[in-house]
Amino acid sequence: MSHEQLASTDKKKQEEIPSYPFPFADHSLECPAMYDQLREQCPVARVHMPFGGDAYLLTKHTDVVKAWADPKCGVIQTSDGDVPRREVSKLGAGGEEMVSLMSVSDARHNQTRRLVTQAFTVKAANDLAPRVVEVTNTLIDAMKHKGPPADLFEDYAIQTPMTVICEMLGVPRDDEPLFREWGKVIVSNTMTAEEKQDRWKQLTAYLLPLVEQERQHPGNTVFGTLVKAYEKGDEVITQQEMLSFAAALIGAGFETVSTTFTNSAFILLQRPDLIAQLRERLDDPERLASAIEEILRITPIGLGRPRIARTDVTLGETTLHTGEVMMLDILAANRDETVFSQAHEIDFDREYNPMVTFGRGIHACLGQQIARMELRVLWSTLLRRLPTIRLSVTPEEVPWRPNDSATFGPAHLPVTWE
Numbered sequence: 001m002s003h004e005q006l007a008s009t010d011k012k013k014q015e016e017i018p019s020y021p022f023p024f025a026d027h028s029l030e031c032p033a034m035y036d037q038l039r040e041q042c043p044v045a046r047v048h049m050p051f052g053g054d055a056y057l058l059t060k061h062t063d064v065v066k067a068w069a070d071p072k073c074g075v076i077q078t079s080d081g082d083v084p085r086r087e088v089s090k091l092g093a094g095g096e097e098m099v100s101l102m103s104v105s106d107a108r109h110n111q112t113r114r115l116v117t118q119a120f121t122v123k124a125a126n127d128l129a130p131r132v133v134e135v136t137n138t139l140i141d142a143m144k145h146k147g148p149p150a151d152l153f154e155d156y157a158i159q160t161p162m163t164v165i166c167e168m169l170g171v172p173r174d175d176e177p178l179f180r181e182w183g184k185v186i187v188s189n190t191m192t193a194e195e196k197q198d199r200w201k202q203l204t205a206y207l208l209p210l211v212e213q214e215r216q217h218p219g220n221t222v223f224g225t226l227v228k229a230y231e232k233g234d235e236v237i238t239q240q241e242m243l244s245f246a247a248a249l250i251g252a253g254f255e256t257v258s259t260t261f262t263n264s265a266f267i268l269l270q271r272p273d274l275i276a277q278l279r280e281r282l283d284d285p286e287r288l289a290s291a292i293e294e295i296l297r298i299t300p301i302g303l304g305r306p307r308i309a310r311t312d313v314t315l316g317e318t319t320l321h322t323g324e325v326m327m328l329d330i331l332a333a334n335r336d337e338t339v340f341s342q343a344h345e346i347d348f349d350r351e352y353n354p355m356v357t358f359g360r361g362i363h364a365c366l367g368q369q370i371a372r373m374e375l376r377v378l379w380s381t382l383l384r385r386l387p388t389i390r391l392s393v394t395p396e397e398v399p400w401r402p403n404d405s406a407t408f409g410p411a412h413l414p415v416t417w418e
Contacts (some may be wrong), residue, residue: 020047020057020327021086021303027396029267029300029409031344035059035332044318047327049084050189055325056318057304059332061339061356063315067328068360071106072313075363076306076325083308084325086406089193110362112237112245115229119168119222120366125373128164132374135163136381144385148416149392152265156382157413158258161374165253168370169246170221171210178206179250186251187302187405200247207243222249249367255407256301257371261378263409264299266398267346269391277348279383291348292376297334297355298346302407304329305359330356392416 022032038045039059047057058064067073076083118124139159143150150156166173185191185199214227223246230242237245268274281287304327309320320326333356335343340353358365365371382389391398392414399411 017046017048017054020049020055024300024408027398027400029263031300031331031335035329035335039332039336044316044320044326049325050086051088052082052084055084055306055327056315056320057327057329057332058315059329059336060316061333061336061354064328064330064333064356065354065360066315067307067313067326068356068363070313072309072311073307073326074310076308080308080323083323085306086303087189087191089191089196106362112241113362113366115237116222116225116245117366119225120368120370122369125369128168128370129373129377131167132160132164132377133381135160136377137385140381140385149414150416152413152415153258153262153410154412157261157265157378158254160378161254161257164370164374165250168221168253169223169249170214170219171223171250175206178203179254182247183251183255184405186248187255187407189406190404203247204243207246211242222246252365253367253370256365256367257374259301259407259409260296260299260371261375262413263301264295264375265413265415266391266395266410267299268295269389269415270395271346274346274348275383278379279387281348282380282383287348288376288380289372290350290353292372292379293353293355294346294348294350295375295379296357296372297340297350297353300331301409302330303327304331386417388418389415390417 018034018038022034024030024032038057043058043060043063045057045059046054049055058067136156139156143155162176162179163173166176166179171179181199182203185196188196191199210223211227211230214224215231218224218228226237226242226246229237230239268278278288278291281291307326307328309322309324309326311322313320315326334340337343340350358368358371398413401408401411
């Protein structure tokens with residue numbers, strides 16, 4: 001075969017490899033069909049990443065769960081270098097201190113999480129629920145006083161988890177603008193290393209005085225717990241780990257819940273039948289909990305999560321070699337027909353729902369019980385207080401987020417009521 005023929009063959013093979021992530025249709029949260037196609041035809045598929053080369057996309061539920069649990073599939077660390085990724089800047093490019101918790105051993109990671117685990121249990125979430133009910137009712141009061149239309153994102157969805165995380169951590173609610181900026185850093189795919197470093201310096205300058213304040217006047221908050229642990233020495237938690245952990249809780253604590261609720265509202269408010277079903281469950285905790293699990297399964301808010309092969313690992317019929325990157329796709333796994341009957345249908349009474357929205361294994365979402373509770377209260381309060389709520393514009397007119405972050409969906413959600 002000639003050089004020209006070889007070059008042509010190589011080019012054709014390259015063109016056959018799909019580019020990840022797969023685009024959603026405009027103003028739509030319906031999962032792209034490519035995920036189903038790959039799951040059926042090539043469940044461990046090589047894909048072009050936006051930056052840094054190719055990775056392997058996992059689309060089967062069993063493979064995604066295995067990759068989260070198998071120690072052969074590790075969290076990508078700074079020491080892994082410039083691996084295939086979806087972000088402009090590589091891990092660690094914004095400064096070592098920004099990624100300290102991602103650069104330690106699993107044992108160290110577990111030790112750090114255990115410091116604050118008690119604040120994120122089911123019991124802790126239930127104890128916090130009355131306060132969240134109070135917050136959501138106050139927000140609805142303000143919306144009703146102002147009168148329709150309202151922005152369900154700004155006026156309701158983001159205000160609730162923002163208040164909750166600030167009170168849990170013990171940081172001033174009035175400093176919301178800084179927290180929003182930090183949330184953008186955490187989910188940004190386009191922010192440069194220099195921009196991330198600048199934002200980190202701002203947040204560090206903000207947090208360090210709070211550390212000193214906690215030292216002088218210890219409080220019963222998550223941040224207070226971290227400071228107490230820090231005072232015991234670096235063998236328990238370093239200053240970088242403490243600040244990094246606090247920053248992650250601030251950013252993720254409101255970004256994920258507010259996006260999930262807003263995106264689920266965009267979907268459900270277009271389905272009066274489902275809103276009616278949800279309203280019927282408000283006084284039945286078990287059936288409401290089942291509905292929230294289904295909402296979490298079916299509501300897309302972001303893309304897959306990356307892992308790297310620490311040694312050769314076989315997923316399905318494909319063996320990935322040491323150093324190869326994989327994307328654990330939540331969207332695809334949550335719609336696997338071999339696990340979820342009629343996976344693309346929304347079924348609030350689904351009996352078996354092992355959704356993977358919060359991840360699995362030791363890196364599973366720390367705040368998942370708080371998130372479940374907040375979503376339950378957000379929907380309950382909304383439907384009790386505003387039973388006729390609906391979109392005030394067509395779905396095509398809903399303002400959309402720019403395509404520059406790991407989360408996506410409506411930037412605002414205009415609603416009205418009778």
